[in-house]
Amino acid sequence: MAPYESDDSTGAAQAEDELRAELRAERRRKTARYVVPVAVVGVAAATIGLVPALADSGDPDLPKITAQELIDKIAKSDVQQLSGTVKISTDLGLPDLGGLESGLLSGATQGSGDGSSADPTSKLTELASGTHTLRVAADGPEKQKVSVLESGAEYSLIHNGTDVWGYDSKSDEVYHSTVADSGKAEQHETPATPKDFADEVLKSVDDTTSVTVDGTAQVAGRDAYRLVIKPKQSGTTVGAISIAVDAKTGTPLKFTLTPSSGGAAVVDAGYTQVSFAKPAASTFDFTPPKGAKVTEGDKAGEIGKGGKADGSDKGGKASGTPGHGSADGLDKSGFDVLGKGWNSIAVLDSGSKDGVPSGSASGSASGGDLSGFLGSLGDPVSGKFGKGTVFSTRLINALITDDGKVYVGAVDKAALVKAADAG
Numbered sequence: 001m002a003p004y005e006s007d008d009s010t011g012a013a014q015a016e017d018e019l020r021a022e023l024r025a026e027r028r029r030k031t032a033r034y035v036v037p038v039a040v041v042g043v044a045a046a047t048i049g050l051v052p053a054l055a056d057s058g059d060p061d062l063p064k065i066t067a068q069e070l071i072d073k074i075a076k077s078d079v080q081q082l083s084g085t086v087k088i089s090t091d092l093g094l095p096d097l098g099g100l101e102s103g104l105l106s107g108a109t110q111g112s113g114d115g116s117s118a119d120p121t122s123k124l125t126e127l128a129s130g131t132h133t134l135r136v137a138a139d140g141p142e143k144q145k146v147s148v149l150e151s152g153a154e155y156s157l158i159h160n161g162t163d164v165w166g167y168d169s170k171s172d173e174v175y176h177s178t179v180a181d182s183g184k185a186e187q188h189e190t191p192a193t194p195k196d197f198a199d200e201v202l203k204s205v206d207d208t209t210s211v212t213v214d215g216t217a218q219v220a221g222r223d224a225y226r227l228v229i230k231p232k233q234s235g236t237t238v239g240a241i242s243i244a245v246d247a248k249t250g251t252p253l254k255f256t257l258t259p260s261s262g263g264a265a266v267v268d269a270g271y272t273q274v275s276f277a278k279p280a281a282s283t284f285d286f287t288p289p290k291g292a293k294v295t296e297g298d299k300a301g302e303i304g305k306g307g308k309a310d311g312s313d314k315g316g317k318a319s320g321t322p323g324h325g326s327a328d329g330l331d332k333s334g335f336d337v338l339g340k341g342w343n344s345i346a347v348l349d350s351g352s353k354d355g356v357p358s359g360s361a362s363g364s365a366s367g368g369d370l371s372g373f374l375g376s377l378g379d380p381v382s383g384k385f386g387k388g389t390v391f392s393t394r395l396i397n398a399l400i401t402d403d404g405k406v407y408v409g410a411v412d413k414a415a416l417v418k419a420a421d422a423g
Helices: 002-057 067-076 100-108 120-128 194-202 368-377 413-422
Strands: 081-090 130-139 143-150 153-160 163-168 173-178 209-219 222-231 238-246 252-259 267-275 293-296 336-338 345-349 379-383 386-392 397-401 405-409
Touching: 067 194, 067 209, 067 222, 067 238, 081 120, 120 130, 120 143, 120 153, 120 163, 194 238, 194 252, 194 267, 209 238, 209 252, 222 252, 345 413, 379 413, 386 413, 397 413, 405 413
Parallel strands: 173 293
Antiparallel strands: 081 130, 081 267, 130 143, 143 153, 153 163, 163 173, 209 222, 222 238, 238 252, 252 267, 336 345, 345 405, 379 386, 386 397, 397 405
């Protein structure tokens, strides 16, 4: 029996060795299954740790430039040809009036379009609220085009030689005006591109303003510098303005204005796509569609008089830059201007005594239903000047007093009341 016992013993030992080998192999397999995920997690963690660095490295490495040099670069920019897409968002914080807001804005700047929905005077005013996508193109001073893309519709404003056309595809209406001399059409003053906004702000850079270069960025695939403009004064509703400037051409590619109260930008306009190549000549061709209603308007060079496209009234053009007036205390529009820089306040007389909306502040019904409605949107205030109502947005505030005076500026309520008391 001994040999058999020895064989059994030997077989048992071999089986035990094989079992141990299998267990070791299984442990190696299990270890591998756990080691691989741990390694992946480690790599992922390292990658996550690099994300800020990678994001920063995405900003272009451009030569150093001073703020003054960058402002000069914008001023010297002479881009004559371009095409692209612009996204513009405006959030003034106005109450939701179910469409009345845009109606009031459009009605406030009615032009000579005789009610035509294609009249650019009122149509472009819609850019003052909400988010819009625009296609823009230019080929020198004689050819420009701006198209506002809407849901299932499009509005286009085209300047080609001596003709200016507005076309609203939704209503199938056309607005036409002519220019006395080719290439001398005055621009409609409603800002539509980053350059429009930047030009208005840079006109008003003075000793009340801090201007710095804050690194670089990429906008619409183009290398750009960031120019940051901040008021040095307190009491203004303007927090900061950032302008992304194309490093090669000096063209502003993106404009962002944030309020001092924080939150979303009041104005954010930037190219999502841009090319500085010559647009096709056909871009600026326009023939009224068959059956479309065509309204003939004033000469384009005259649009803007009497409360038209440039935002002016009979007094002339009003400054488009928030919070800024001229040093002599009289704006080009004929307004009295109190204060300086970002704290300047325009003062005008509405000519209404105990009229809209002052009755809402005092409880008078003389303003009628409209007075009560407008008053419900504002805050009643009082001071040495008497009583009035302050109407507020995230950027521009206005005080209308019971005696018909209006105080407007990119300043807070307290500054308006102080100005009225001093006036």
